[in-house]
Amino acid sequence: MSGSNSVKYIQNILVGPQEDKPGIITLGLHEHTKSKTLDQPLFAPVARLDQPPGYVKVGQEEKVYKLKKALYGLKQAPRAWYSHIEAYFLKNGFHKCPYEYTLFVRFEGRGKMLIVCLYVDDLIYTSNDEVMIEEFKKSMMSEFEMSDLGLMHYFLGIEVEQSSSGIFISQKKYTREILKRFQMDRCSPVRTPAETSLKLVKNTEGKGVDDILYKQLVGSLMYLTATRRDIMLAVSLISRFMENPKRMHLMATKRILRYLQGTKEYGIFYKKGEKSDLIGFTDSDYTGDQDDRKSTYSYVFMFGSGAVSWSSRKQPIVTLSTTEAEFVLRELTKGKSEDQVADLFTKPLKLAAFQKLRVLLGVCTLEATVQGNVF
Structure with missing residues (x-):
């Protein structure tokens, strides 16, 4: 779901003596929106806009400028818009993620769940209940003028292809x-x-x-x-x-x-119906950096057939043995060493091992997913 046009903000700098605290009144007015709540002003503080040197009016030095024209790109405008839509979500029973502030989740009985991710005035959402999806679309379209773009195909440079077998990004x-x-x-x-x-x-x-x-x-x-x-x-x-x-x-x-x-055509495939256990792998080399002798450690979390979180970075301390290096980053799983997918993030591998672990991470081509030659 995406707004049919960008939100237009009208900035009005309050005029008064310099001892008065100036501020900015932001009216989030969509060009075609008839939202009642958007008619209410949203306040976001700004720095004082004094008269620039050389243009100070004699006898009115204590005044600041009043801006009558619509402005774009001010830092306060997105914050005011986010405050408004956040309040709207919370009012309608959503919970904001404490670690990702643009992620909102609403729960209902029998395990029903709706997840919404916000990027400025673009929304992506998913749910395990069709009724919740339809109600959410109607609610948003009644509050804001938005266009339903259907299944997501492209978002922030990432291409998404959805089929009956799974999701390929x-x-x-x-x-x-x-x-x-x-x-x-x-x-x-x-x-x-x-x-x-x-x-x-x-x-x-x-x-x-x-x-x-x-x-x-x-x-x-x-x-x-x-x-x-x-x-x-x-x-x-x-x-x-x-x-x-x-x-x-x-x-x-x-x-x-x-x-x-x-490998231009490669991406990640999340297979539909795959067992959705969250599995973590960690690994570490020993003094891999030749300059400061610090080790490289990595982790990867798998959900179903593909990785959902991963990292590869140097340890903050210098370890004195391979045992200490592994102790600093304890393994989350116990299994065969050849299936340790975190190895792909700690050291360069030979071709056979690299290709095997690449498949285990869910990295493949779309054609391979159609032919069923991935897993």
């Missing part, structure tokens, strides 16, 4: 844009994002590269990890050298792009 379009932007759209592909012998260090004597280009590369790849868990470790490694990148770091970055060239 990917960033195929974004991957192609990255390759084209950095002139790697015609490169030769490789089968792994990092060499097994990869050991990146701070090479102070190496040949330097354009640090702005390097940061752009790393930033683009970091956003891609939203659906591409298989490049998480490699991106984590190259991100440690953004301050002073050298040629060896750029080559490691370009290898990730070469890997993406051959």
Whole structure:
């Protein structure tokens, strides 16, 4: 569900002596909205707007400016809009997530649940009850003028394909844009994002590269990890050298792009009907960083057939043994070492092991899910 147009805010700076506390009155007026609650002013404090030097009116130095024209982009406008829609959700029986403030959940009897995620004036929602979905749509459309866009297909750069077998999310379009932007759209592909012998260090004597280009590369790849868990470790490694990148770091970055060239169609598949147990894996190497001797630790949480949360980062302390390194990050599960999917986030693996763990993470192509060759 998405608003048919952006919310327009009318800003009115109160005029008065400087000892009076100025503020901003925000009226969230949609161009076509007939919402009664939006007619009520929403208050959000702003800094004093004094008269600029050189334009102070003689005899009226104590006055501040009154803005009569609609303004966009002020920091207070989104906050006022969020305060309004948050109050609306809470009034209608939703509970706000204490860890993710844009996530709201409403519960009803017999295990019925409605989950809503807010991004500015765009909403995505899901429920295990069709009646709750229809009631929510009617309620929102009566309060705000919004358009029902049906099943989600594209949101914040993530492509979503829903079918009877499950949900497949990917960033195929974004991957192609990255390759084209950095002139790697015609490169030769490789089968792994990092060499097994990869050991990146701070090479102070190496040949330097354009640090702005390097940061752009790393930033683009970091956003891609939203659906591409298989490049998480490699991106984590190259991100440690953004301050002073050298040629060896750029080559490691370009290898990730070469890997993406051959896996542009990959994403994550959440299989319908899969047993929905939450399973966690953790792992750690020993003194993996050659500069400060800190270990790399990782975790991944699986829900059904795909990963839902993951991380790969250095430990904050230096461990003195492999036992201590593992103790710092105790394993959440006990199983076969070859099925330890967190290995994919701590060290570069050989091709066979890498491809096996990639499948266990749910990373595959849409065609493979249709043919049933994933799991």
